[in-house]
Amino acid sequence: MAEHTGLIEWFSPSTYGKLPFDDWVEWVVRDWLVPNFRPAFQAMQWPVDQVLRGLDAGLQAIPFPIFALVLVIAAWRFAGGGVAIFTLLAMLFIDAIGVWAETMTTLSMILTAVFFCAIAGIPLGIAAARNDRFATTIRPVLDIMQTIPPFVYLVPIVMLFGVGMVPGVIATIIFALPPIIRLTNLGIRQVREELVEAAVAFGSTPKQILFEVQLPLALRTIMAGLNQTLMLALSMAVIAALIGAGGLGLTVFTGLGRLDVGRAAVGGVGIVLIAIVLDRITQALGDPSLRKGDWTFNGTAKRLLGLAPPGPAQR
Amino acid sequence: MPAKLSMEGLYKVFGPAPEEAVKLAREGLDKDEIYRRTESVVAVDNISLEVESREIFVVMGLSGSGKSTLVRCINRLIEPTSGSLAIDGQDVLALDEGGLRQLRLAKVAMVFQHFALFPHRTVAENAAYGLKIRGVSPKQRREKAVEALAAVGLDAWADAYPSNLSGGMQQRVGLARALAVDPEILLMDEPFSALDPLIRRDMQNELLGLQERYSATIVFITHDLNEALTLGSRIAIMKDGSFVQVGRPQEIVSAPADDYVANFTREVDRSRVLTLGQIARRDRPLLEPQEEIAAACRKLSASGAQALLVQDSAQKPLGSVSAAQLLAADPAARVESVMERPAITAEAETSLATILETGGAGAPVALVDKQGRISATVDPGDLVNALAAARASEQPISQEKNVTAGVHNG
Ligand SMILES: Nc1ncnc2c1ncn2[C@@H]1O[C@H](COP(=O)(O)OP(=O)(O)O)[C@@H](O)[C@H]1O
Ligand SMILES: [Mg+2]
Numbered sequence: 001m002a003e004h005t006g007l008i009e010w011f012s013p014s015t016y017g018k019l020p021f022d023d024w025v026e027w028v029v030r031d032w033l034v035p036n037f038r039p040a041f042q043a044m045q046w047p048v049d050q051v052l053r054g055l056d057a058g059l060q061a062i063p064f065p066i067f068a069l070v071l072v073i074a075a076w077r078f079a080g081g082g083v084a085i086f087t088l089l090a091m092l093f094i095d096a097i098g099v100w101a102e103t104m105t106t107l108s109m110i111l112t113a114v115f116f117c118a119i120a121g122i123p124l125g126i127a128a129a130r131n132d133r134f135a136t137t138i139r140p141v142l143d144i145m146q147t148i149p150p151f152v153y154l155v156p157i158v159m160l161f162g163v164g165m166v167p168g169v170i171a172t173i174i175f176a177l178p179p180i181i182r183l184t185n186l187g188i189r190q191v192r193e194e195l196v197e198a199a200v201a202f203g204s205t206p207k208q209i210l211f212e213v214q215l216p217l218a219l220r221t222i223m224a225g226l227n228q229t230l231m232l233a234l235s236m237a238v239i240a241a242l243i244g245a246g247g248l249g250l251t252v253f254t255g256l257g258r259l260d261v262g263r264a265a266v267g268g269v270g271i272v273l274i275a276i277v278l279d280r281i282t283q284a285l286g287d288p289s290l291r292k293g294d295w296t297f298n299g300t301a302k303r304l305l306g307l308a309p310p311g312p313a314q315r
Numbered sequence: 316m317p318a319k320l321s322m323e324g325l326y327k328v329f330g331p332a333p334e335e336a337v338k339l340a341r342e343g344l345d346k347d348e349i350y351r352r353t354e355s356v357v358a359v360d361n362i363s364l365e366v367e368s369r370e371i372f373v374v375m376g377l378s379g380s381g382k383s384t385l386v387r388c389i390n391r392l393i394e395p396t397s398g399s400l401a402i403d404g405q406d407v408l409a410l411d412e413g414g415l416r417q418l419r420l421a422k423v424a425m426v427f428q429h430f431a432l433f434p435h436r437t438v439a440e441n442a443a444y445g446l447k448i449r450g451v452s453p454k455q456r457r458e459k460a461v462e463a464l465a466a467v468g469l470d471a472w473a474d475a476y477p478s479n480l481s482g483g484m485q486q487r488v489g490l491a492r493a494l495a496v497d498p499e500i501l502l503m504d505e506p507f508s509a510l511d512p513l514i515r516r517d518m519q520n521e522l523l524g525l526q527e528r529y530s531a532t533i534v535f536i537t538h539d540l541n542e543a544l545t546l547g548s549r550i551a552i553m554k555d556g557s558f559v560q561v562g563r564p565q566e567i568v569s570a571p572a573d574d575y576v577a578n579f580t581r582e583v584d585r586s587r588v589l590t591l592g593q594i595a596r597r598d599r600p601l602l603e604p605q606e607e608i609a610a611a612c613r614k615l616s617a618s619g620a621q622a623l624l625v626q627d628s629a630q631k632p633l634g635s636v637s638a639a640q641l642l643a644a645d646p647a648a649r650v651e652s653v654m655e656r657p658a659i660t661a662e663a664e665t666s667l668a669t670i671l672e673t674g675g676a677g678a679p680v681a682l683v684d685k686q687g688r689i690s691a692t693v694d695p696g697d698l699v700n701a702l703a704a705a706r707a708s709e710q711p712i713s714q715e716k717n718v719t720a721g722v723h724n725g
Pocket of ligand 2 (some may be wrong): 382384505
């Protein structure tokens with residue numbers, strides 16, 4: 001090999017030895033993060049655990065026909081007859097292939113993750129929209145969160161949180177968080193400058209500008225972000241099963257482990273069907289014509305029961 | 316009493332070196348040179364003005380002359396770089412955030428060129444926005460909003476969304492939103508520029524009516540001199556950030572300060588701007604109905620007029636007699652036997668064009684005061700001469716002809 005060592009090799013860093021990057025990361029995580037912050041991270045699990053337990057218990061307690069019926073009516077009122085029929089068939093099929101309980105577990109994990117993404121992501125998006133410096137600071141962080149393969153952060157998550165449903169949800173939150181932040185930021189920045197100026201000219205406080213003008217007008221974009229977050233969360237179902245989460249992801253994962261193609265397909269079909277149904281319904285919720293309607297408890301209930309049209313309130 | 320709104324030596328500079336640019340501008344350097352040295356744009360350059368209560372002060376200039384920047388300095392949507400600004404004698408630039416908000420809530424409302432209505436709110440909710448921000452209860456603000464909408468003729472549309480309305484209607488909503496808060500000062504940045512000419516004309520007339528009803532002081536921005544002349548009690552012509560002339564409409568048209576102003580006024584129909592007051596004669600004798608024709612003839616020839624007005628005992632106009640009628644009559648008869656009734660009457664502010672449209676070119680016109688008493692006489696000959704002179708100075712291709720009478724009764 002010596003004859004190949006020439007001038008050109010001088011410029012390649014590996015000629016002078018290997019940088020122990022892996023050791024550094026290992027040191028940071030194992031010798032600094034875990035011993036110092038493990039209790040803090042453990043504490044973070046608590047709210048996630050509560051929400052997850054509550055949701056799961058609730059969803060498991062609702063009998064299949066009732067849950068399916070409510071979902072079908074919601075699909076019908078918000079997204080139309082076609083989506084309602086699809087939803088009905090999808091629910092029947094999921095129950096028929098015997099993964100209803102797993103589907104409810106997955107759903108409660110997904111909804112928990114989306115819930116925490118929303119309560120963290122929307123305020124962060126608002127902050128990014130109002131502060132350019134904050135926006136430029138978090139942009140690379142979001143880029144990293146979206147491009148880093150989830151398998152890479154599964155290891156530190158297990159080290160910090162252990163295994164089980166809650167760490168699975170936490171991995172899902174990390175993976176699904178960026179779109180809601182990005183689109184909240186984008187939605188607020190897209191509101192016409194002139195409208196904000198009008199709000200200021202009439203004496204609005206910054207808070208009033210946000211709640212009276214910016215957020216309502218950004219709602220459609222924010223809903224699109226929420227929809228993307230939801231879809232990303234669903235796509236994490238199988239990966240989360242790697243660290244001990246249950247549900248449809250676990251069905252796929254065990255199928256994979258036993259090379260049982262049928263079992264894997266059952267889990268996979270369940271995930272796809274639930275994804276399509278949730279996607280259609282949440283997309284329809286972002287429709288601005290729907291938002292102009294009566295969204296009080298009464299109005300919403302009437303709409304769900306078909307006593308009022310799903311569109312704007314009639315003049 | 317202090318002026319409603321006054322500013323003194325106001326500057327606004329956009330760019331990296333505002334202080335430096337103001338210093339150079341004070342030294343008298345021109346804009347391009349200042350931009351070369353500091354990369355800063357002097358958008359408002361040493362403006363001083365005083366607007367009296369209930370005046371319509373029009374700022375007119377070409378695009379880029381700094382009109383929008385100037386009007387936004389008044390409610391500090393744009394922060395002036397230097398100078399002073401007072402409303403009702405109160406220093407606006409010294410206000411803190413809360414005080415400034417109070418000013419915007421209570422005193423100064425704004426109407427925007429592209430309406431700037433909130434698309435997610437109904438027409439009534441848009442009109443009620445200022446009241447909502449003020450913390451008025453939902454029921455009360457709905458009431459006031461509908462009242463303001465009624466004033467602009469849109470109360471039937473209260474529950475529609477702005478996107479269902481035409482441009483003219485949308486701007487009426489913009490106007491209602493501003494009027495609903497009972498502002499003392501109304502800032503209007505080219506509010507009618509985005510509307511087509513016929514609707515614009517309607518809106519101008521309507522604004523004059525609304526201004527009387529709501530008794531607001533208006534700062535009105537436009538790039539259309541006809542609009543400025545129709546609306547303005549006073550007009551400021553703005554160029555490159557400074558005022559080149561400030562004056563009453565007639566002064567702007569009859570004595571443009573420089574070529575920039577003259578370029579605008581050349582295109583305007585002077586007969587709409589010149590008023591009867593400017594050509595009326597106060598020394599014309601007035602006849603009594605019981606007077607003998609012979610005496611009337613003597614007065615006529617002494618005055619050199621071709622016709623005279625006849626007044627009653629309360630100095631109210633009764634009619635007029637021409638030289639021909641007097642000469643043909645029996646000298647011993649009374650004036651009332653040949654008098655033509657009624658007299659044509661007008662106010663001093665009536666424009667030449669209006670009196671022509673109402674058919675008043677043949678006989679003397681009686682200018683009356685508020686009590687209806689004759690204050691001066693317009694000779695038919697003077698009227699024709701003035702009209703001829705006004706029309707002759709018009710450019711061959713004049714802009715759209717005014718359809719409705721643009722009378723401004725100050
Ligand atoms: N935010 C801004 N930043 C930099 N320059 C500006 C800004 N706003 C206005 N200007 C400049 O100030 C000048 C006056 O603009 P503007 O007040 O909008 O004029 P007008 O309303 O008469 O058309 C223009 O040269 C414009 O380019
Ligand atoms: Mg402008």
